[in-house]
Structure formats: structure tokens, C-alpha cells
Amino acid sequence: MNKVETYIQQFEPEIQQRLLVLRKLFFETLPDTEESIRYNMPAYKAGTHHLYFAAYKKHIGFYPVYGLPEIEDEVSLYKAKNTKDSLHFPHNKPLPLALIRKIIKLKSKQQ
Incomplete structure (x- = not known):
């Protein structure tokens, strides 16, 4: 079992199950992604960036999500209060x- 598992x-x-779905999504979207633990969270290499997720009592946090003006309206629905780059996906919603x-693909193309 690796560190992410x-x-x-x-x-x-x-x-x-929710975390496994996210993990699988990274590998489906970026088959050659590098998986690791950074900052005590699962981390995935997306181009020159890393994307992270972490589980909490009421939600899964997804980081960092900034510099994507083309999908700002979509991500704004999930933005954590008082943050510029954190999304929260509540456990009681899909x-x-x-x-x-989209975020994974766009981040993988950013320089």
C-alpha cells in the first residue's frame, strides 16, 4: 500500500469512496501523473503544478484553484469562504x- 492509499x-x-473517485479521476485525465503526499495531502502533478485534495469532517478540500478565468463562474459555486484558491465539495452532495x-486539464496546460 502506498502513502496515498x-x-x-x-x-x-x-x-x-469519494477520495478513491478523485484519485481515479486524476489517473484517467492524466495517465502519467505523479502521485505523492505533499503537505500531508494526496498530490498530483498537473503540468508544472501540483493539485491536492484532503478530506475533512464535512467536505473534501481541493487546492489550489486559481488563474482559471474561463471557468471562474463554475468554480465560484465551490469556493471556500475567505480563500482565493480552495474549493470545498460537501460530503452531502455529489x-x-x-x-x-476541467480543472485538472486546464492546470496541466498552464506554465
């Missing part, structure tokens, strides 16, 4: 997989 295993089964896929 160990991270995911620490959560309750419902949250584990993950916005199409939006997350």
Missing part, C-alpha cells in the same frame, strides 16, 4: 466530476 484508508468508508476534470 494509506491516507485514504484512515477515513470512513463513504469518504474513502462530486462535480466534470468540473474537477
Whole structure:
């Protein structure tokens, strides 16, 4: 079991499933992505950037999401209060997989 799998295993089964869906989405979108733990969170190389997610009691945080004016309206629905680059995906709502896929693709093309 690698470090990301160990991270995911620490959560309750419902949250584990959500995290596994995100993990799978990264590999589907960027098959050659590098997976690691950075800042105590799963991290995925997207071009010259890293994207991160982390589970919390009420949501999954997704970071950093900035510099994407073409989808600002879409990401604004999930922006965490008082932050410029954090998205929160509440556990009581479906993950916005199409939006997350867009973010991964756009970040992988940024310099």
C-alpha cells in the first residue's frame, strides 16, 4: 500500500469512496501523473503544478484553484469562504466530476 492509499484508508468508508473517485479521476485525465503526499495531502502533478485534495469532517478540500478565468463562474459555486484558491465539495452532495476534470486539464496546460 502506498502513502496515498494509506491516507485514504484512515477515513470512513463513504469518504474513502469519494477520495478513491478523485484519485481515479486524476489517473484517467492524466495517465502519467505523479502521485505523492505533499503537505500531508494526496498530490498530483498537473503540468508544472501540483493539485491536492484532503478530506475533512464535512467536505473534501481541493487546492489550489486559481488563474482559471474561463471557468471562474463554475468554480465560484465551490469556493471556500475567505480563500482565493480552495474549493470545498460537501460530503452531502455529489462530486462535480466534470468540473474537477476541467480543472485538472486546464492546470496541466498552464506554465
